[in-house]
Amino acid sequence: MMSSKILAWVTFLYFASFTGYLIGMIRGRDLWGKIASGAAAAGLLAHTAALLLRWKESYDLGIGHAPLSNLYESLVFFAWAVVFLYLVVEWRTRNRAPGVFVVPVAFFLMAFASLSPNVNDRIQPLIPALQSNWLTSHVITCFMGYAAFTVAFGLAILHLIKGRKKTGGTSRFLGLIPDREDLEELLYQSTLLGFVFLTLGIMTGSVWAHYAWGAYWSWDPKETWSLITWIVYAALLHARFVRGWRGTRLAVLALVGFAAMLFTYLGVNYLPSLHAYM
Amino acid sequence: MGIKQSPVWSFFSSLRLTLVLLAVLAVLAVVGTLVPQQETAQELARRFSPGTIQILSTLQVFDLYRSVWFLLVLGLLAANLVVCSLNRFPVSWRLFKAETPADERLFRDLPPERTAYPKGDREDILARAERALRRRYRDVRREELDRGVVFRGQRGRVTHLGVYAVHLGVLLILAGGVAGALFGFDGYVHIGEGETATAADLQGGKGQRNLGFAVRCDRFLVEMYDNGMPKTFQSDLTFLKNGQPALQGALLVNHPLTFEGIRFYQSSYGRSADGKARLSFTAKGEKKTEQTVTLGEAFALPGGEGTVQVLRVEEDMMQMGPAVKLGIRSDRGGIQFWVFRDIERIRRDNPGLYDQVPLFNPGLFAPYIFALEGVEERYYTVLKAATDPGLPLVMAGGLVLLAGLMIVFVVDHRRVWVLVEDARGKVRVAVTGRGQRTSAGLDRELSDLVRVFKEKGDAQG
Ligand code: HEM
Numbered sequence: 001m002m003s004s005k006i007l008a009w010v011t012f013l014y015f016a017s018f019t020g021y022l023i024g025m026i027r028g029r030d031l032w033g034k035i036a037s038g039a040a041a042a043g044l045l046a047h048t049a050a051l052l053l054r055w056k057e058s059y060d061l062g063i064g065h066a067p068l069s070n071l072y073e074s075l076v077f078f079a080w081a082v083v084f085l086y087l088v089v090e091w092r093t094r095n096r097a098p099g100v101f102v103v104p105v106a107f108f109l110m111a112f113a114s115l116s117p118n119v120n121d122r123i124q125p126l127i128p129a130l131q132s133n134w135l136t137s138h139v140i141t142c143f144m145g146y147a148a149f150t151v152a153f154g155l156a157i158l159h160l161i162k163g164r165k166k167t168g169g170t171s172r173f174l175g176l177i178p179d180r181e182d183l184e185e186l187l188y189q190s191t192l193l194g195f196v197f198l199t200l201g202i203m204t205g206s207v208w209a210h211y212a213w214g215a216y217w218s219w220d221p222k223e224t225w226s227l228i229t230w231i232v233y234a235a236l237l238h239a240r241f242v243r244g245w246r247g248t249r250l251a252v253l254a255l256v257g258f259a260a261m262l263f264t265y266l267g268v269n270y271l272p273s274l275h276a277y278m
Numbered sequence: 279m280g281i282k283q284s285p286v287w288s289f290f291s292s293l294r295l296t297l298v299l300l301a302v303l304a305v306l307a308v309v310g311t312l313v314p315q316q317e318t319a320q321e322l323a324r325r326f327s328p329g330t331i332q333i334l335s336t337l338q339v340f341d342l343y344r345s346v347w348f349l350l351v352l353g354l355l356a357a358n359l360v361v362c363s364l365n366r367f368p369v370s371w372r373l374f375k376a377e378t379p380a381d382e383r384l385f386r387d388l389p390p391e392r393t394a395y396p397k398g399d400r401e402d403i404l405a406r407a408e409r410a411l412r413r414r415y416r417d418v419r420r421e422e423l424d425r426g427v428v429f430r431g432q433r434g435r436v437t438h439l440g441v442y443a444v445h446l447g448v449l450l451i452l453a454g455g456v457a458g459a460l461f462g463f464d465g466y467v468h469i470g471e472g473e474t475a476t477a478a479d480l481q482g483g484k485g486q487r488n489l490g491f492a493v494r495c496d497r498f499l500v501e502m503y504d505n506g507m508p509k510t511f512q513s514d515l516t517f518l519k520n521g522q523p524a525l526q527g528a529l530l531v532n533h534p535l536t537f538e539g540i541r542f543y544q545s546s547y548g549r550s551a552d553g554k555a556r557l558s559f560t561a562k563g564e565k566k567t568e569q570t571v572t573l574g575e576a577f578a579l580p581g582g583e584g585t586v587q588v589l590r591v592e593e594d595m596m597q598m599g600p601a602v603k604l605g606i607r608s609d610r611g612g613i614q615f616w617v618f619r620d621i622e623r624i625r626r627d628n629p630g631l632y633d634q635v636p637l638f639n640p641g642l643f644a645p646y647i648f649a650l651e652g653v654e655e656r657y658y659t660v661l662k663a664a665t666d667p668g669l670p671l672v673m674a675g676g677l678v679l680l681a682g683l684m685i686v687f688v689v690d691h692r693r694v695w696v697l698v699e700d701a702r703g704k705v706r707v708a709v710t711g712r713g714q715r716t717s718a719g720l721d722r723e724l725s726d727l728v729r730v731f732k733e734k735g736d737a738q739g
Pocket of ligand 1: 242448
């Protein structure tokens with residue numbers, strides 16, 4: 001399939017972009033950062049094209065559906081959303097430092113999607129439970145949320161690194177990281193965005209479950225873990241909003257939230273679940 | 279002592295409590311995903327000692343999400359939410375209503391790009407300022423300062439109240455969940471193709487519930503894609519009220535049907551022995567006779583040696599495939615034995631079978647040898663039947679929560695002030711503003727406002 005070939009190149013571009021961000025950060029040169037951003041943007045364009053193409057290819061096979069229906073497709077869309085959100089943040093803040101931590105996540109997702117023997121990249125028809133108009137909105141909202149949390153994760157790591165200034169490291173490296181206050185503001189904004197999307201994702205999922213299984217909530221492990229993730233981020237927002245938590249504690253909560261999110265996405269598959277197909 | 283001074287109230291009004299409760303809730307939820315719940319828990323029971331199981335069951339670990347613990351935490355959280363919100367509301371209301379008078383200090387140290395010296399006379403410029411603000415902000419007020427006239431425009435003050443919508447949403451969802459658990463029901467209806475059911479088996483083995491009408495499954499349909507993945511599960515149903523067909527429809531996954539307030543979902547399906555089997559037998563040297571038999575049916579052997587009765591029909595007997603149990607009555611007395619369809623394979627896998635288990639020998643009643651050609655199967659469909667009076671509450675809660683989130687996080691309370699004053703024979707306009715959040719949006723708004731006074735021919739104001 002054409003789309004798979006394009007996606008292989010996209011994976012490569014994200015790796016190139018990551019390398020660029022890394023060299024830019026170590027050498028403190030703007031040129032490498034620009035190359036990295038260019039590679040990420042080119043990758044995103046090709047990625048978008050590949051998604052649309054895969055959508056069309058599914059219609060050619062007579063089983064047309066949006067490319068959001070199995071693990072492979074969700075990984076690919078997840079990576080797309082991560083790069084998309086990251087580039088928006090980079091563009092709005094004019095700072096490339098988070099790229100070193102965010103873009104490799106997209107690269108790993110793509111590499112995992114194409115290399116893991118457990119991930120089937122064929123276009124498959126939809127089983128009855130997936131034949132729902134809610135599938136698309138559910139998957140898009142969930143993964144936009146995941147992507148925003150991933151960006152927040154990158155920012156949280158930067159925040160922690162910046163906080164350990166005393167223990168050394170190249171000062172040029174640290175100099176390129178934005179101020180902790182700015183990082184924190186960005187971290188908070190991405191978390192908010194993720195939280196709104198996750199809320200939407202849980203709600204669309206509930207509506208879908210209501211139609212498909214006759215229960216909007218059945219404490220299925222995936223549902224439960226998404227609620228756990230939601231609770232962690234709700235706690236983060238309250239801690240900041242009401243109790244005025246700042247700095248390291250907030251960054252650590254963002255890491256906990258990210259871990260819960262990853263488990264919701266991938267770990268839950270090792271527990272018995274209705275969501276087994278995703 | 280007012281209620282607000284009571285220790286109970288102050289306990290529930292701390293956000294630290296909220297954070298603790300949220301953490302406890304998260305931990306309980308994690309435990310619930312690690313320990314098998316409900317039906318699956320019965321498998322676990324075999325691996326532990328009865329004593330351990332007893333303790334764990336008393337702690338309701340196997341039905342955690344309905345356990346006293348879990349409900350207690352949810353209840354505390356709800357109380358916490360209500361008390362905190364009530365405590366906090368007056369503050370938010372004041373912020374919502376706040377009318378801070380314009381202050382000289384607002385206009386101190388403004389950068390030059392926030393001021394303008396427009397042409398025209400004072401009255402003209404005042405009118406223009408007011409028009410420009412009214413166009414952009416719904417709520418505009420005029421104030422007189424010593425220095426000059428100030429127009430204040432604001433929008434988005436509702437953002438101070440959004441939290442209460444979020445919290446109300448959470449409470450509505452919890453209330454809806456409780457209402458559903460108390461007053462709703464959840465059961466499964468098994469119906470063979472062509473059969474009729476009038477009751478649902480309640481979940482958790484809590485007996486049956488009479489539906490008050492009958493459901494007939496006229497046909498069950500499974501369709502597969504070319505690659506063998508399932509494409510469609512469909513039950514064609516007829517709902518009968520007092521024996522009369524009242525509603526007919528196809529039930530598909532994701533497309534429930536509702537009848538008399540009960541929603542039906544296509545849940546699963548299966549195949550079961552229909553009580554019919556195709557049996558054949560030969561006496562030594564004679565021709566094979568084949569006939570279809572039904573469970574309970576009796577027939578006489580052609581030679582008049584006895585009467586055969588079909589005692590059981592199984593589609594999978596002890597995981598050895600289809601089988602029927604026959605009982606034969608004759609002068610020799612009564613005798614019973616099993617006839618397996620795959621008897622040849624079973625014998626190959628279990629040498630000496632007939633000696634060990636004579637009951638499995640299809641030739642037990644000599645001289646006849648019986649054989650099973652097959653068991654007739656037919657589809658049965660499993661419908662989920664449910665009512666949930668809490669559903670409207672939950673839906674309203676979800677919408678309110680979402681609206682609240684938008685109000686809190688997307689709406690910004692923005693206030694802008696436009697000062698019009700005389701400055702050495704000219705009219706000076708100064709523009710400033712405040713928002714709840716730092717964002718580029720306010721800057722853009724202010725620049726936009728200044729431009730009204732900077733451009734020539736700016737009657738568009
Ligand atoms: C869904 C997302 C939620 C958001 C966005 C949210 C937002 C907020 C905000 C902004 C405040 C501060 C109110 C103020 O300063 O006037 C607050 C307070 C509070 N929230 Fe939430 N909340 C959410 C969910 C919850 C949940 C699920 C609970 C627990 C059941 C909860 C419990 C509380 C409590 C108890 C307070 C009061 C703290 C105090 O006033 O000292 N919230 N919330």
